[in-house]
Amino acid sequence: MKTEKTLSPYNGYFAVACAIAAVVGIAFSLLYEQPIWVIVCFIILVFELKGLIIVSPNNAQVLLLFGKYTGTINENGLFWINPLLKRIGLSLKARNFESEKVKVNDKMGNPILISVILVWRIKDTFKASFEVNNYEQFVKVQTDSAVRKLAGSFPYDHFEDERASVTLSTNFDDINNALEKEIAERLEMAGIEVVEARIGYLAYAPEIAHSMLRRQQASAIVAARHKIVEGAVGMVESALKLLSEKQIINLDEERKAAMVSNLMVVLCGDRETQPIVNTGTLYQ
Known part of the structure; x- marks a missing residue:
């Protein structure tokens, strides 16, 4: 060549x-x-x-x-x-190219919309002129092909594949480096130098976006509740320990269970509690 x-x-x-x-x-x-x-x-x-x-x-x-x-x-x-x-x-000037949003399937088969922003320039004038028919069209087609291959190689996020070390929506540096390498290899035969390549747009396809959003919201709620319960248990444990050390009140196991239940309801509830004043004895 x-x-x-x-x-x-x-x-x-x-x-x-x-x-x-x-x-x-x-x-x-x-x-x-x-x-x-x-x-x-x-x-x-x-x-x-x-x-x-x-x-x-x-x-x-x-x-x-x-x-x-x-x-x-x-x-x-x-x-x-x-x-x-x-x-x-x-x-020989550097040029920008932003691909159209294409619908592809990620590694787990979920349809997503993705586009790429590419900065490129001619490095070898002989290859750009004579090795390909139209180097500008060649850049567009090969970039689109590289984006499709990249999207099919990684899951969208960790919700789909918890064991994945790299995902499209979180590991931007790794994804952009992999994209830049893939495009550079494809454009080398046309004498094109890739200055920079990065993901410009990334989202679930409209037909599954609502379902995925609800799943993410549910996961966020579960994670938040988990943190709230951990904090509530610690607060209850601290309260019981403090009452016991200062000997403010002696509670039997049944009353401890009732106190723990009430504190957990108060601390873990998502609405304000309505206090009830007991005018009788502790056991009434």
């Missing part, structure tokens, strides 16, 4: 000086009625002007001579080249 060959062109300002000299030669030839020199100077003028080429910063010119690749000009400025060379201009 061929790669880019850097070409060092001639100084363009010397060609401009030659063109000016040709114009002066034409003027004098006309003045002294020398038609042959007029033709010669005119051919030189056309030859010099036709070969002038301007290369702007972060741009390149790929040169072909009768279909044969001769090299690429990466330098900036005014140059002169063989007028018979065909020129193909390429931009």
Whole structure:
């Protein structure tokens, strides 16, 4: 496989000086009625002007001579080249590409919507020009393919696969690194350098989004209740220990059970409690 060959062109300002000299030669030839020199100077003028080429910063010119690749000009400025060379201009600037939201299945088979933001630029002008038919379309298609492969390699979150070490919704750095590596491998044959690749949008597909949200809410409620019960048990244990140490009141096992039950109801309830004042004895 061929790669880019850097070409060092001639100084363009010397060609401009030659063109000016040709114009002066034409003027004098006309003045002294020398038609042959007029033709010669005119051919030189056309030859010099036709070969002038301007290369702007972060741009390149790929040169072909009768279909044969001769090299690429990466330098900036005014140059002169063989007028018979065909020129193909390429931009070396970094470009952004945001893919459309595509519906794919994650590792567990759940439909999700995902898109990617890609920053890329041309690294090898020969490959970009001749190894693929249309390098911009190639970038779009291969990026879409890489996103689909990535989404099918990892679960959306830990709710689906508790043993998964990497998920799409939590391990952003690992996912983005894997995505960047996958896209870079696919675009290498087109001479494209991947500057950055990251997930731009990620969500469950609409048909299951509501069910997944309810499941996540239920899991959050269970986890919160678990924390509340742990805290309540600790508070009850501390209260009983403090009452026993200070000998404020002596409770038998039955009254301890009743006190624990009441405290747990008060501490774990999700609504305000309504106190009941007992005007009798403790055992009434």
